[in-house]
């Protein structure tokens with residue numbers, strides 16, 4: 847059986863790495879990225895709200911995300 851791809855919330859620490867997932871830029875970045883106003887400028891959604899949005903989509907009843915992805919309950923997140 848094919849294993850599911852890891853699903854990352856905004857601010858999740860990447861498994862086996864010190865990098866963090868930025869949903870705003872859809873990229874794995876260093877933590878400093880979030881504090882650099884030029885590369886990660888403030889947007890309508892705060893980083894915390896963006897994290898909550900990821901979590902809400904993931905936790906939605908019968909979310910199709912969970913059919914294709916997995917996210918350990920022990921995942922670390924810098925905004926949680």
Ligand SMILES: [Zn+2]
Pocket residue numbers: 868869870871879885886
């Ligand atoms: Zn960013």
